[in-house]
Amino acid sequence: MKTNFLAAAAASFVVAGASVASAQDADAPWEQSPFRCEPGETYVMNVMVSGVEYWFPVYEMFKQAAHQFGCEADYTGTPEYDVNKQIATFEQALAKQPAGILLHPMNPDPFVEPINRATEAGTAVVTFAADSPNSKRVSYVTSDNAREGRVAAQQVAEDMGGSGQYAVLENPGQDNHDRRVAAFIEEMEDNYPDMELVGRASTGQDPNKAYQAVLSLAQANPELGAVFMPEASSAMGAAQAAKEAGGDIRVMSVDVNASVLDMIQAGEMFGAINPNQGTQGYYGFLLLWLAKHPELIDPMNDHAEAGFNPMGIPVLDNGYSVVTQENAESFYWDKYLKKRGTRGIEG
Template sequence: MRKFLSTLAMAAAASTILVSTQAYAETANPFKCEPGEKYVMNVMVSGVEYWFPVYEMFKQAGQQFGCETEYTGTPEYDVNKQIATFDQALAQKPAGILVHPMNSDPFIEPINRATDGGTAVVTFAADSPNSKRVSYITSDNVAEGTYAADAVAEAMGGKGEYAVLENPGQDNHDKRISAFVTRMEAKWPDMKLVGRAASNQDPTKAYQAVLSLAQAHPDLGAVFMPEANSAIGAAQAAKEGGGKIRVMLADVNAKILDMIKAGEIFGSVNPNQGMQGYMGFMLLWLAKHPELIDPMNDAKRAGANAMKVPFVDNGFSIVTKDNADDFYWDKYLKRRGTKGIEE
């Protein structure tokens, strides 16, 4: 009887511990959104495929925390129109906004206004460093430009002429171009920069620019651009010129992947967009809940957000013929069984 009662007592104690643990887990888990807690992602040129995997993982992180998420932005390459959509999102009083600021300085006031009003702001892929954004997540744009330069120069035997297409004023694009040119000058002195043109993510402008560059410089061997849309026009111009111009870029979309596989585009450096979105959400959520963090610094005394993390590197991948199939958006969505930006 004594043994039976002892066993019964142990079972009761174990049951009590289990129930208590479950109750604690249900009531004390701080990593959970309140009902109606919403986080928004905001971009320009919202139809560009680059953003879709970013939002896919931003959305997944939100779902795991029990939060609401929304994809917003303007279809135009227009900073004023993007700011208007940012303000529309802000009017919903979201807990936080993950934003890709088209240009740095015009976004200082909107981001500061959002932060002062209690909405956390994290920038991604491009930054507004003089604003009150709490964190910035991106791939290493300098490393991307450097890798692209080495790949192109090595393929050309370290000697030849090249050109670049640009989108002046967009922080991450400017860094990629600057790093590409700087690397060429430092490591490949026999590679000569013969032209620069502003394509502003417009395939038609890129097409015309490469045609003009090739006509002015018959020995042009390569052209680099910091995004995917321009590469479509550049590759078409290179193809019409006999295919001797190597087209190197950053980012991918389905058309770019098709062209890489067909040998019409030399290659691409592609940021790990999914990690950008997932970690972007994590930074944003923690920025909204800094009370969970008690670092050994003067944040409380200074009245600063204890979560402030200046920079997070989400990494990048090199896309070639060998691995292009792993980067198709439609295949990714089918594998995941979701509706992408539509949910």
């Protein structure tokens, strides 16, 4: 209920504000509403591994929200899984003095100083999907990573009858991935004592490393029944290895892409937990825009003296879906774009 309330509050605030403006001047055009960007007001989304399909629906709805407010939107980031290169693209975006940046920080601590500097320079920063909690970012929009990990564990354990061997692939140091893996293991330990963790391997979101890791894990543990990973790139290699090992290993990931969906539909992957990406982007923009315009609210608190942004919402949960062979058809990016009649990150 808390999640729904926060989401509804953010949306209703915008609608209510526009209604108030209309009530004050029934003949005022939308362009005079306070819920409208100034000409050239630009909001940026910044990520690492920028070619990963996960980001595209996030940006699709981020861009839609921006355009509904009369704002400009831009998609930036680095194609590498490298925090220093991502910080460099963040700096490049910041140099253009955007109104705000919706940021997925690869690692939390290296981004503290850049985020703080952006905030002090007047560029609002909201994080999504992964956080930098010790920074001055205003808000954080995400699916509940701990809940995703626990639900993934429940799906796997129930299918295995609550007994068997499992392994995990991970990317240590990436906050949201660490949370998912930790929660997956905790759920097994707390509620499925007959599920045995027999191996862990770091893949760095590399399908080839995931492929080799699963082959090694399967060879060392002939009774291996499942392997979990916190992202989709590793899932592609893991599923191929599981297929070659005999097809009895349930491969469960968080996030999807076209290849993962194909494998789920073909029965080569057990399933996936997928954050509601479009919602993440849309709410992300709303939080970012509100953070840039704190003058629209005068709360009864000490924000002026304490120096915090009164528009901040510490955490907003964008929700998730469980993707199975039965519903995978609904999650393809190309079909989503065709339905919407848009060009994705290119348009």
